[in-house]
Amino acid sequence: MLSSLISTLQGSPWLWIFVLLASPFLGTWLLSNVNARRSRNGEPPLIPYTVPWLGHGFFVAKDITGFGTWARKRYPHQDVLTAVVAGTHMYIVFDPKLAAIIYRRPKYFTFDPLALLSAKVFGAPQHDLDIIAIGTHGVARAPGYQDDGRRVHFDLHQLFPMLLEGPNLATMISKFMNALTADLNNEFPKDQDASGEWVTLDICDFVKKRMTLASITSLFGSHLRKIWPRIYEDFWEFDEVVQLLLLDLPHVLLPTAAARRKKMLNRLLHWREEACKHKSFEEIQEEDPDWDKYWGARLVRMSHSVLLKNGISVEGQEVFSLGILWGQNSNAIPVGIWMVVQSILDSDLHRRIRSEVLPHRNSDGTFDMNGLVTNTLLKSMFLEALRFSVASPSLRVVMETTQVSNYTFHKGSRVLIPGRELQMEKRVWSPNNEVPDALEFWAERFLDMDKGDNGDAERAAEAREANAQYADTDILKTKTKTAGTADRRRPKTSTDAISLPSSTTSKTIRDRMLSLRPFGGGVTLCPGRHVAMYKEIATLAILLSHFEIEVDEKALGTTGRPQPRTCTVGAMAPDRKLIVRMRRR
Ligand code: HEM
Incomplete structure (x- = not known):
């Protein structure tokens, strides 16, 4: 057989060329298959690969969520795997208990390089x-590096929780609700001839636009929308290219992405110039209002102040503004859309949500937000919307060679905790088919009356550890007039965005909470999670109490039910329209 192969090769130079070209791939595949069958340096089992050095790098860069799903399907019983990604080893952790250990050891598994990468992705100049x-x-x-003690990421990281909780959170939510209500009143005017007439529209697009504009007002003040009429379109056009920018390639290779980012940054610089015409940065800082029509929320101003103190340029400060604008909108808004969509698709759920919301509506049309966010059905639905529609791939870099369970994680390697896979794990979320499948949306998934403890307690302890890091920092003490004691800044555990509804005590459900990872975990657990929860629940409450909304069954029959667009990172928007008829009640 070998001799006939050799004689065939001798007769065909093209075959030789093919064999020569294919041999590195074949060799890599053979070698990695051999390596996959034995433990190398105590590492988790290797996923065989074909392309030398690059390994699965292209797949990961193109669709990290899809890569996690592929790996899980192929190795359904492995708790951790090793993939080769552009010359480095990446450990993919599917076991939620191991993931929790990693989140809680930030000295060994650091988020820092990702913070630097995001500054680059949003366009920070080299000096910054x-x-x-x-x-x-x-x-x-870099050559000539000197540590002069500045710690930009750490300073911001200390600042976020206080600026995104307590009185600052309350102000942002009230500005959000006011802007949303005003826009809805504009679009569906009360007491006019057309009032009460049915309007046919795509509810996904409608909620997206209304939530985006109200969120922008709550963060950057109402003036920004006046000087930037296309902000809604520009923002979502920019969002489409963020995944490309994450590839960190030269601008010439990504001209559209680079141009859209530049446009966003220029507009934000213009916003700042306009705000300065109204009051200088020093004046507004001295005055320190919770929110200002030109300067927006304290969050934005205080972050700029920390950046300025560290020597970051004005351009770099607006890079940060862009990051916060994106972090808030691109994640919180799709989840908000899903909550509305699911409540419309299920008429029984729709009726029950309305009956839970209405007792919290005040006579002037506003809402008791604390009543809403502690309502057990609404909280369960919020958690289910996160589980169903958010794919957060948490990344960490291994700082020291470390033993995790039976595996050795080597210094310099990467760790990927694929949130989507943890949240879709059938064994965890729908064991023995006792409850609706993990792929389905089920608003009551987090409600149960059994007694018990565990996973949620673990998560609460993790959140407490993260919070302890922020308490009593100098920045908070000196700069903020309205934020008082640590107690005032912290939400109660039951209102924390990742806690279970207060009535849920089932051990099974509590254990599942370790597998709910939309907000990452450990010290960098998303500080904006409460903002997201309040805005999403507020939007649902406002829409369902002020409007009658009915699915257009004929259109639904043609398009089918919306599904999460799975090839994205972070919150996954619905993949199609949901046409409804809507009118003011
Ligand atoms: C449903 C909505 C949201 C989701 C799914 C989400 C998700 C995340 C994730 C996965 C991380 C990284 C955590 C880690 O790997 O440890 C993160 C960090 C962060 N998020 Fe969110 N986020 C949401 C809403 C928001 C909002 C509304 C804001 C601000 C208004 C925000 C601000 C931030 C900031 C500043 C960080 C960096 C924290 C740090 O470095 O210390 N997020 N978020």
């Missing part, structure tokens, strides 16, 4: 990147 890199763990040092 050099400052942000100071003291950042897990990144290569």
Whole structure:
């Protein structure tokens, strides 16, 4: 057989060329298959690959969520795997208990390089990147690097929770609700001839636009919308290219993406110039209002102040504004859309939500928000919307070679915790088919009356550890007039966005909470999670109490039910329209 192969090769130079070209791939495949069958340096089992050095790099860069799903399907019983990704090893952790251990050891598994990468992705100039890199763990040092003690990411990280909770949160939510209500009143005017007439529209698009504009007002003040009439379109056009920008390629290879980012940054710089015409940065800082029509929320201003103190340029400060604008909108809004969509698709759920919402409506049409966010059905629905529609791939860099359970994680490697896979795990979310399948949306999934403890307690302890890091920092003490004690800044455990509804005590459900990872975990657990929860629940309450909304069954028959668009990172928007008839009640 071998001799006939050799004689065939001798007769055909093209075959030789093919064999020569294919041999590195074949060799890599054979070698990686051999390696996959034995433990190398105690690492988790290797996923065989074909392309030398690159391994699964292209797949990961193109669709990290899809890569997690593929790996899970192929190796359904492995708790951790090793993939080769552009010359480095990446450990994919499917076991929620191991994931929790990793989140809780930030010294060994750092988020720092991702913070630096996001500054780059949103367009920070090199001068600012050099400052942000100071003291950042897990990144290569440029020649001449000097540590002068500046810690931009750490300073911001300390600031976020206080600015996104307590009185600051309350102000942002009230501005959000006021803007949303005003826009809805504009679009569906009360007491006019057309009032009460049915309007046919795509509810996904409608909620997206209304939530985006109200969120922008709550963060950047109402003036921004006046000077930037296309902000809604520009923002979502920019959002479409963020995944491309994450590839960190030269601008010439991504001209559209680079141009859209530039447009966003220029507009934000213009916003700042306009705000300065109204009051200088020093004046507004001295005055320190919770929110200002031109300067927006304290969050934006205080973050700029920390960046300025660290020597970050004005352009770099607006890079941060862009990051916060994107972080808030691109994640919180699709989840908000899903909550509305699911409540419309299920008429029984729709009726029950309305009956839970209405007792919290005040006589002037506003809402008791604390009553809403502690309502057990609404909380369960919010958690289910996160589970169903958010795919957060948490990434960490291994700082020291470390033992995790039976595996050795080597220094310099990466860790990927694929949130989507944890949240879709059938064994966890619908064991023995006792409850609706993990792929289905089930608003009551987090409600149960059994007694017990565990996973949720673990998560609460994790959140407490994260919170302890922020308490009593100098920045908070000196700069904020309205934020008082640590107690005032912290939401009660039962209103924390990742806690279970207060009535749920079932051990099974509590254990599942370790597998709910939309907001990452550990010290960088998303500080904006409460903002997201309040805005999403507020939107649902306002829409369902002020409007009659009915599915257009004929259109639904043609398009089918919306599904999450799974090839995205973070919150996954519905993949199609949902046409409804809507009118003011
Ligand atoms: C449903 C909505 C949201 C989701 C799914 C989400 C998800 C995440 C995730 C996965 C992380 C990284 C955590 C880690 O790997 O440990 C993160 C960090 C962060 N998020 Fe969110 N987020 C949401 C809403 C928001 C909002 C509304 C804001 C601000 C208004 C925000 C601000 C931030 C910030 C500033 C960080 C960085 C934290 C740090 O470095 O210390 N997020 N978020």
